[in-house]
Amino acid sequence: MTGAVLHDRIWRRFTPAERLARFAAYLAIVAAFVASLRTVEVIPEFLYDAPEQMADLLNRMWPADLAYYPAGVHAALVETLHIATLGTLFSIVLAVPVALLSARNITRSAALNWLGKLVLVSSRSVNSLVWALLFVAVFGPGALAGTLAIAFRSVGFVGKLLAEALEEAAPGPVEALRAAGAPPASVLLKGFWPQVQPAFWSVALFRWDINVRESAVLGLVGAGGIGLVLNSAMDLFQWDRVATALIAIFAVVIAAEVLVTQIRKRIL
Numbered sequence: 001m002t003g004a005v006l007h008d009r010i011w012r013r014f015t016p017a018e019r020l021a022r023f024a025a026y027l028a029i030v031a032a033f034v035a036s037l038r039t040v041e042v043i044p045e046f047l048y049d050a051p052e053q054m055a056d057l058l059n060r061m062w063p064a065d066l067a068y069y070p071a072g073v074h075a076a077l078v079e080t081l082h083i084a085t086l087g088t089l090f091s092i093v094l095a096v097p098v099a100l101l102s103a104r105n106i107t108r109s110a111a112l113n114w115l116g117k118l119v120l121v122s123s124r125s126v127n128s129l130v131w132a133l134l135f136v137a138v139f140g141p142g143a144l145a146g147t148l149a150i151a152f153r154s155v156g157f158v159g160k161l162l163a164e165a166l167e168e169a170a171p172g173p174v175e176a177l178r179a180a181g182a183p184p185a186s187v188l189l190k191g192f193w194p195q196v197q198p199a200f201w202s203v204a205l206f207r208w209d210i211n212v213r214e215s216a217v218l219g220l221v222g223a224g225g226i227g228l229v230l231n232s233a234m235d236l237f238q239w240d241r242v243a244t245a246l247i248a249i250f251a252v253v254i255a256a257e258v259l260v261t262q263i264r265k266r267i268l
Contacts, residue, residue: 057239064243072241073229073248080225081252083143083218084211087150092204094151095159102163105171106192116163123156128214132223146223150211158207165199166192201267205260212256216249 014022101107101116131149139145174191182190219227226245233241 060239061243061246063240064247065238065240066244068241068244069248073226073245076219076226076229077248077252079143080215080219080227081212083146083150083223083225084208084215087147087215088154088204088208088211090147090151091154091158091207095155095162098155098159099162099166100188102159103166105167105169105174106188116159120156120159120163123152123154124160125156126153128153128218129221132218132221136222141222141224143224146215146218146225149218149223150215153214154207154211157210158203161203162196162200165196165203169195202264205263209256209260213253216252 098116098119101112102120104113107113107116128149131152132145135145135148139148169192173195174187177187177191215225215227217227217230219225219229220231222228226249230242230245230249233239233245
């Protein structure tokens with residue numbers, strides 16, 4: 001009898017409830033895709049000749065006007081790097097106290113924890129271009145608006161990851177310092193900092209790498225950098241100069257990636 005019962009059992013990968021849930025998920029994805037196609041209002045005529053338009057644009061951009069680089073691109077490219085670097089440094093200065101507020105093992109007050117998390121979420125929920133538009137309206141067009149946009153956008157990223165690193169720190173050294181009567185500053189420097197130092201430098205370098213990319217387009221809304229040169233060349237249909245600016249951006253992004261990788265190998 002037992003052998004017969006075991007023989008009749010059939011192994012199934014998913015239970016009926018799991019299969020129903022998977023089917024519902026797939027159906028929801030398909031329905032969302034169809035609804036998106038209906039509301040986006042894609043014009044088929046634009047899709048049909050898109051390859052021809054792209055080929056025509058590439059023909060206009062080639063050959064690139066490399067002679068334009070020294071006079072029109074280099075200074076803007078250096079300004080872009082300054083915006084990314086200063087914005088990252090400023091964001092670290094702002095993110096450290098917010099991360100300390102958000103870390104529950106450092107700040108015991110739930111209200112202060114929620115306040116810190118609110119600041120971090122607010123920073124991440126606003127795109128860097130939107131921050132740039134706001135600061136351009138306040139301070140006028142230029143590198144200052146771009147620097148502040150990069151800084152306020154990066155606070156949420158740096159602060160969140162730093163707060164998580166602080167919360168994951170081993171409690172043993174911290175408790176030993178507190179039991180010995182060490183002041184809070186010593187607990188932070190001797191108990192937490194050695195544990196979160198690798199994560200801190202990794203996050204700072206990674207965010208700077210991201211900011212180099214983001215600062216390249218802030219000029220499209222008047223926030224300084226090479227984006228201004230790119231936008232001006234596009235408005236004047238100077239596609240060979242557009243190609244020069246794009247090549248410069250691509251080269252800087254690749255160089256920043258290599259630089260960050262080498263620095264991480266040496267200090268982490």
